[in-house]
Amino acid sequence: MRAMVYRGPYRVRVEEKDRPRIEHPNDAIVRVTLAAICGSDLHLYHGLMPDTRVGMTFGHEFIGVVDEVGPSVQNLSVGDRVMVPFNVYCGTCWFCARGLYSNCHNVNPNATAVGGIYGYSNTCGGYDGGQAEFVRVPFADVGPSRIPDWMGDEDAVLLTDALATGYFGAQLGDISEGDVVVVFGAGPVGLYAARSAWLMGAGRVIVIDHLEDRLEKARTFAHAETMNFTQHADIVVQMKRTTDFLGADVAIDAVGAEADGNLLQHVSSAKLKLQGGSPIALNWAIDSVRKGGTVSVMGAYGPLFSAVKFGDAMNKGLTIRTNQCPVKRQWPRLFEHVRNGYLKPSDIVTHRIPLEHIAEGYHIFSAKLDGCIKPLITVDAA
Amino acid sequence: MTPHAYTPTSPPLPETADELRARIPGWGADLDPADRPAVPRLQLDPGRSGAHWEVPDQQPERWPRERSIEHAMLTPVFGTSCPPKGVSGLIRRQAYARFSEARAAHWLLLVAADRVDTVGSTLGSWVTRRPENPLVGTGIRTELSHHGWSSRVGRDRADVGHHLLDPVVVAGPWLVGGTAVVALARAARRRRRSS
Structure with missing residues (x-):
């Protein structure tokens, strides 16, 4: 064959x-x-x-x-x-x-x-x-x-x-009616997660990526607001600004191991294989969500360690929910x-x-x- | 006006539930958190999967199958793709036999075995009827047919910088393999001259 x-x-x-x-x-x-x-x-x-x-x-x-x-x-x-x-x-x-x-x-x-x-x-x-x-x-x-x-x-x-995983990722966010949901990554899983967040009653859905074609799809297919992280000096600050400095209720990492946005992180993981994955999107998710909020992770990471900002996650009292779908x-x-x-x-x-x-x-x-x-x-x- | 302090309320939403329901097909269809497919969590329901066995039959082990030492036994079903072979196979077997998944050595050995496998397979392909052709295998020709330049330039893409490193990753096995072949040839020539 x-x-x-x-x-x-x-x-x-x-x-x-x-x-x-x-x-x-x-x-x-x-x-x-x-x-x-x-x-x-x-x-x-x-x-x-x-x-x-x-x-x-x-x-x-x-x-x-x-x-x-x-x-x-x-x-x-x-x-x-x-x-x-x-x-x-x-x-x-x-x-x-x-x-x-x-x-x-x-x-x-x-x-x-x-x-x-x-x-x-x-x-x-x-x-x-x-x-x-x-x-x-x-x-x-x-x-x-x-x-x-x-x-x-x-x-x-x-x-x-792809669809099942995106939908599952939105469920991992434990979305309640009126929640502000930020989705990192406008690839297929991120687009489906954003679309699914509305089914669960989200009040705002914001999708972040750096590829304009995908952000356009996030607007038309997922009915979401979008942000291109290359057009902001600090995407976390921008997220805070757009939520009256509270942070999103739910953040979804739909990027995983090969996230862009920090060359050192990307090269050390995706090219040099010194980390299980480049945790840029995950760290942005941790820092963008409000205290007591939920971070859903269904972006895939490798089994080696990654430089995740776990101190922020602990201090903010976050719930981090993960799994393969x-x-x-x-x-x-x-x-x-x-x-x-x-x-x-x-x-x-x-x-x-x-x-x-x-x-x-x-x-x-x-x-x-x-x-x-x-x-x-x-x-x-x- | 700049606020003096944070307040107990969430910021107002730009649209009401009715407006969202009118704009977005299916808005709120899964509104009830208790009525979502992932709920209830961790509830024992052995009949749910449709399995008609309690203990699955054991798949025959056609060659000694490597397994994590965190497992009590070889699982009843397993994949049969690419049995360990050659030097990379020896490294893989050591990684599985000696180190648990909790040890970095386990994964680093497996990554090393992957690179040895790549170099060995690349070299090996040169003595087959179908040698590696990086122009075909990398799909690099689509840079010309699928707008490689205009897909990147002027688009503020964050990944363009490290795309320059991709050829280094691809060429690595050829450089390592080529260097090894040259070194072996030189060593063989030296031995012939000295004997």
Whole structure:
């Protein structure tokens, strides 16, 4: 089969690989029809995530058609059109039994701090991802869902991570009616978090980034106020000014490990790998939120330490809430919101790139060329 | 007028709830914090996931699978992408066998193994029918086809400065690998001359 393959930092290509096989009785093999590149894939692409091996296939946002099922699979049949959450999870461990599917303890031998994620390094379990013609899907009876007939492919693929994560990030903020919510990062997850904050009753939503194309999308798609941090001497002071010097009630970090805004922080983490991530957005979130406020973090960071301003967080009495999104738990409500027209995930898609041009897709997204916000990867195994 | 002190009220909002509801489709649809998908938290509900097993079957271990020493056992299911191989594989196995996730040494060894893997794979590709082609693999040609210049210049982007470092990161394995090949060739020549 044809598959995207990592060759080293900033280098990927399409190679011929063996078709995945059933490794466990509850596995399924899915023929991928549409995938996406996630902002967090760029952390792998840039060599920031430890134990990212040459030869791995990335891709944790994908949909497809069931091509083969293991002997214990009951809920799926060959030919089903399915969407697959980015979490690999068992459904029955201590964490899954409490709905924390992203924290499953039974699927990742390489680490206990993180669950299993498709195509996201061996640190996240060593599962090949869906930027390929076929992918192995473990625990097929608990993860994937049949895509509703009324749902389009592009909306479905964005529900497998980006939309679910953005919506989950807004929930982590414990937003109350009338809250002022500031979202750092106008990438796909930040845009969805901003849009979701309104569903939870926010009174103001402010999105901060440095890319004008994305800020424009924040205004039109997420109905948010925007600030370009390059146009202010100190974005924290600007945030204080716009909230009568109180600070926002809720701050959401939708940037994660490769935040810009401080060259030293960025280079020491993203280029020199001396930190688990560049905590610029997280530190801005801590300093922009009011005392007693909530900081929601679903930007992804690596497992090494980062220079986070924890003293400010403690002194301000902040609640910091974090997690990878347990995707499937969000789906029933998100299906309603998509069907009601409250959310239209595919509105943020800017690029559609064939699998054979995967290297171009990664560079365009990484370098933010042509106003790239969300690239999809079209796959045709036929 | 400059205020004399901070007051107990939040600043007034620019729009009322009714105005927001009229402007933004779905405003307030999830207003009740108790009626959101992430609530209730940490409530035991084993039937929720749809699993029809209590203990999952064990996936066969086709080669000795590295695992965190913070785990009691090999997990019942695991990925099979890229088994450890060569020098990088030895480093990875040491990282997993000796150090927990709490130790920086664990992660720094894994990062080192990644770089060794990259250099080794790059060198190895030169003796295959499909050697590395940085012009293709980096997608750098899209700088010409997708407005690399106008996407950056005059746009106040904060990331443009460190984009200059990207070629250094990419070229590193070639420089290290090339230097190693030259050094080995010289050493071999010296040995031949001295024997």
